[in-house]
Amino acid sequence: MRELFELCGADPELVFSPYCWRVRLALAHKGLDWQSRPTRFTDKELIAFSGQKLVPVLIDEGETVHDSLAIFAYLDQRYPQRPLLGGALAAERARLVERLSFHMVRVPLLKMLIPRVWQVIDPADREYFRSSREKALGMSLEAFADPQGGERLFREGVAPLEMWLRDQPFLEGQASGGCDYLLAGMLFWAWCLGAQPWAEDSALGAWFARILQTYEATHGPVKRAAIHLEENQ
Ligand SMILES: N[C@@H](CCC(=O)N[C@@H](CS)C(=O)NCC(=O)O)C(=O)O
Incomplete structure (x- = not known):
């Protein structure tokens, strides 16, 4: 198993x-x-x-x-069928994409999503979540969280990808591969927490929808949180 x-x-x-x-x-x-x-x-x-x-x-x-x-x-x-990373050179390139997505997408999304993560986690996890994240961030969750600013930074971060995806359906070309999933994982984070900082009719939105639909076709609907945030969150 x-x-x-x-x-x-x-x-x-x-x-x-x-x-x-x-x-x-x-x-x-x-x-x-x-x-x-x-x-x-x-x-x-x-x-x-x-x-x-x-x-x-x-x-x-x-x-x-x-x-x-x-x-x-x-x-x-x-399981060599349908490679994710390919050979050693391609795996190094995927590592670069991973690092870029960490800084350009993960940090902005974290600013956006902290209030949502706080709402969905088990109340018994909250003290650990606060202390571990505040230690890593070097500031309080409230000082770091900035949903509007995070959304703006997200849009700036994905702008080059938007251009890339206007020319081809996936980051990896005509079919999805490891780099698509490295980035898509970040967008699923937002999606499952009920946020969608990309426009549905953007190239990025169409790309995400393709990956989501393919996943849901075999694994069923992806669970999303229903979250109600205060006006300023
Ligand atoms: N570099 C790791 C990062 C894994 C990671 O940060 N996982 C988080 C979940 S988002 C975690 O387990 N957090 C638990 C904790 O902070 O104690 C990977 O790519 O898998």
Whole structure:
């Protein structure tokens, strides 16, 4: 059996982590099934066997792999059909895309999504979420969160991708591949938390819809949170 330990909210079906979504999309790309193991922020004992504290963690045929990009590489090596990363050179390029998406997309989305994450997580996770994020950010959640500013930064960050996707249906060309899923995982994070900072009729919006539809065609509707935020959030 293949098991995927992935971050969930108070509702175990609400899976929203960008890194876990990358792995779901990669498994779907390979045509592989998996059993979800919903894991809350503080469920560290559930993943202790992996020797570290973050999800996603995949158990496949007795192998334990963590880290989304390492899981992509593992899946390519174990299941060579429909490569995600391709050869060593392509894998290095994917690492570059991963770093770019981290800074240009992940940071703006974090500014947008913090109030939403706060709402969906188990109340028992909130103290851990606050203290771990405030330590990493070097400031309070309230000082960092800026939904409008984050949305503006997101649009600026994805502007080059918008141009790219006007010329071809996927980042990787005519068919989706690892780089598409590295970025799409970030957008699934927003989507599952009920946000959509891209226009539906944009090239980026059409690209996201293609990836979402392909995933939903085999795995059913993706669960989204119904979130009501105050005017200024
Ligand atoms: N580089 C890792 C990052 C994994 C990561 O940051 N996971 C987050 C979920 S969004 C996590 O497990 N957080 C739990 C915690 O902060 O304790 C990857 O690509 O998989």
